[in-house]
Amino acid sequence: MFLGLFLAFFLICNVLSLSAQEYSNTSTTCPEYFNCRNFKGLGFPFFSFNLPGCGLCMLDCEANPSPKIALDSQPEHWFDVIYIGDSVVKLHDPILQSHLDNQRCESFSYNIHPRPSPAISYSILNNITLYRCFITPESHPMITDLFSGYKNYNKCDYLRYTVYYQNSSTLPFNGTIPSVCSAFTLPIVSAYYSCSDSELFELLTSEFDLEWHVSDECYNCHDQGHMCRTNWWEKSGCANVKQGI
Numbered sequence: 382m383f384l385g386l387f388l389a390f391f392l393i394c395n396v397l398s399l400s401a402q403e404y405s406n407t408s409t410t411c412p413e414y415f416n417c418r419n420f421k422g423l424g425f426p427f428f429s430f431n432l433p434g435c436g437l438c439m440l441d442c443e444a445n446p447s448p449k450i451a452l453d454s455q456p457e458h459w460f461d462v463i464y465i466g467d468s469v470v471k472l473h474d475p476i477l478q479s480h481l482d483n484q485r486c487e488s489f490s491y492n493i494h495p496r497p498s499p500a501i502s503y504s505i506l507n508n509i510t511l512y513r514c515f516i517t518p519e520s521h522p523m524i525t526d527l528f529s530g531y532k533n534y535n536k537c538d539y540l541r542y543t544v545y546y547q548n549s550s551t552l553p554f555n556g557t558i559p560s561v562c563s564a565f566t567l568p569i570v571s572a573y574y575s576c577s578d579s580e581l582f583e584l585l586t587s588e589f590d591l592e593w594h595v596s597d598e599c600y601n602c603h604d605q606g607h608m609c610r611t612n613w614w615e616k617s618g619c620a621n622v623k624q625g626i
């Protein structure tokens with residue numbers, strides 16, 4: 382409830398700052414380091430949700446069973462935090478887990494990769510690119526030809542699409558993806574998948590390592606004691622704020 386209200390407030394604030402086309406300077410004092418339950422001494426780009434604007438990756442330290450995180454570009458999508466390292470976080474996505482456990486076709490329309498912003502971008506360390514193609518009598522010969530040598534998953538045929546993915550010896554797809562197909566990325570158990578020809582659902586996982594890359598511009602801003610902020614999708618800004626305890 383409180384979190385819901387808070388998020389609504391947070392989003393409204395961001396929309397307002399957007400329409401103003403300016404990053405207003407606030408009197409917020411951001412802590413240089415903070416603790417989040419068993420994660421100690423966290424700093425930028427992380428921040429605790431009770432200090433909005435103090436970072437790019439928002440932690441809910443009171444969540445159970447573990448703290449949760451929402452990343453810059455998708456403030457409404459919460460992941461469980463398993464581990465926080467220097468440049469990598471290990472996350473768990475409960476919704477993806479339920480899709481995978483039940484081998485649901487929704488797994489193939491579930492977008493887990495956080496959108497990059499000018500302030501920060503992310504990569505899923507062990508991932509697989511899947512090609513979801515709508516199959517019609519007309520597109521079928523072209524698609525099967527294009528993805529020859531790929532493995533396919535066709536238990537979503539009732540939704541009229543087939544999912545293609547690389548097997549151990551296929552090269553990454555480097556042509557133009559036809560308009561009836563879309564490519565997307567999901568986490569896999571480990572880079573080991575490339576040595577095995579496992580079934581698709583055995584490769585996919587809801588627990589994954591996510592590496593983050595903060596832009597130089599944003600780090601410079603932060604190092605000068607300002608607040609690096611982003612309006613989520615277009616640009617980042619450097620607001621004047623005192624860094625302190």
Ligand SMILES: *[C@@H]1O[C@H](CO)[C@@H](O)[C@H](O)[C@H]1NC(C)=O
Pocket residue numbers: 403404405406620621
């Ligand atoms: C915020 O502070 C910076 C640096 O002092 C200044 O350049 C900028 O104009 C200020 N922005 C607003 C909206 O007041």
Ligand SMILES: *[C@@H]1O[C@H](CO)[C@@H](O)[C@H](O)[C@H]1NC(C)=O
Pocket residue numbers: 494503504505506507508509566
């Ligand atoms: C997938 O993994 C590759 C190789 O490790 C990496 O370069 C790429 O950024 C990853 N893709 C995503 C969407 O995270």
Ligand SMILES: *[C@@H]1O[C@H](CO)[C@@H](O)[C@H](O)[C@H]1NC(C)=O
Pocket residue numbers: 529530531532548549550551552578
């Ligand atoms: C994997 O790809 C290779 C080369 O593209 C192909 O010869 C082989 O039949 C494929 N194996 C499976 C199981 O699809």
Ligand SMILES: *[C@@H]1O[C@H](CO)[C@@H](O)[C@H](O)[C@H]1NC(C)=O
Pocket residue numbers: 555556557
């Ligand atoms: C795809 O890769 C092959 C081999 O690496 C290369 O010869 C070809 O030009 C590439 N095609 C495109 C569209 O990039």
